[in-house]
Amino acid sequence: MLEAGVPNLDVVLGGGVSVGSFNLIAGGPGVGKTIVSQQIMFHNATPENPALHFTVLGEPVVKLLRYQSRFPFFDPSRVKTAVRYVDIGDVIRKEGLDGGLEVIVSRVERYSPAIVIIDSVRAVREIACGGGDYGLRTFTHDLAQVAVVWNATSFMIGEYEESEIRSGPEFTMADGIIWMAMEKVQNSVVRKLQVVKSRGMPIVPGLHSFRLDQHGV
Numbered sequence: 001m002l003e004a005g006v007p008n009l010d011v012v013l014g015g016g017v018s019v020g021s022f023n024l025i026a027g028g029p030g031v032g033k034t035i036v037s038q039q040i041m042f043h044n045a046t047p048e049n050p051a052l053h054f055t056v057l058g059e060p061v062v063k064l065l066r067y068q069s070r071f072p073f074f075d076p077s078r079v080k081t082a083v084r085y086v087d088i089g090d091v092i093r094k095e096g097l098d099g100g101l102e103v104i105v106s107r108v109e110r111y112s113p114a115i116v117i118i119d120s121v122r123a124v125r126e127i128a129c130g131g132g133d134y135g136l137r138t139f140t141h142d143l144a145q146v147a148v149v150w151n152a153t154s155f156m157i158g159e160y161e162e163s164e165i166r167s168g169p170e171f172t173m174a175d176g177i178i179w180m181a182m183e184k185v186q187n188s189v190v191r192k193l194q195v196v197k198s199r200g201m202p203i204v205p206g207l208h209s210f211r212l213d214q215h216g217v
């Protein structure tokens with residue numbers, strides 16, 4: 001079991017995230033997906049059980065580091081030892097999705113991470129929609145397939161509409177789905193989180209309100 005390390009999220013998850021599971025953190029823009037993934041990563045990563053974070057086009061590594069470093073959970077002394085960031089935007093732009101997948105696989109083989117994060121698959125999907133036989137469906141499927149043989153717990157992050165959760169192939173393949181959203185309540189916005197599924201875990205179903213502040217989620 002992997003602790004999320006986000007206050008109360010482990011309760012909602014029914015104890016945590018299963019080791020080796022393939023998870024999606026999904027929701028619209030700005031809901032807090034990247035922050036949650038960074039919290040999970042810094043809570044668990046050690047030099048012996050490192051984490052690999054792949055960024056895909058959406059958020060270049062420098063930009064990501066700049067704003068994640070404001071949070072107390074971000075520990076710069078662990079970057080490059082326990083936590084490694086890899087930008088695969090360039091390789092995807094030049095060599096397409098199969099090239100991106102190759103880099104992911106080679107880095108995973110090199111570092112044997114305990115945690116793999118891919119942020120975000122929305123960017124991947126945009127390229128996939130642009131044409132080519134090797135579309136998102138194949139990419140996600142291949143990713144899920146290779147992830148099975150990794151000893152890693154993986155988190156794919158993606159911007160999705162709520163309606164897509166029922167149709168996307170990646171949602172069927174995932175062992176766990178965390179859905180995050182912002183709901184308008186009168187003039188305020190309330191942040192909500194739902195564990196849509198987590199195979200084998202006694203989750204607490206339903207929407208849970210959460211707060212995002214200078215400490216993270």
Ligand SMILES: Nc1ncnc2c1ncn2[C@@H]1O[C@H](COP(=O)(O)OP(=O)(O)OP(=O)(O)O)[C@@H](O)[C@H]1O
Pocket residue numbers: 027028029030031032033034035036159212213214215
């Ligand atoms: N110190 C803070 N206090 C309150 N809210 C904050 C703070 N820092 C960031 N946020 C909020 O966090 C949100 C961004 O979180 P995050 O980057 O994790 O979102 P995301 O879901 O990954 O978005 P995207 O899909 O655009 O990448 C923004 O809505 C921002 O307002």
Ligand SMILES: [Mg+2]
Pocket residue numbers: 033034035059119120
């Ligand atoms: Mg993000």
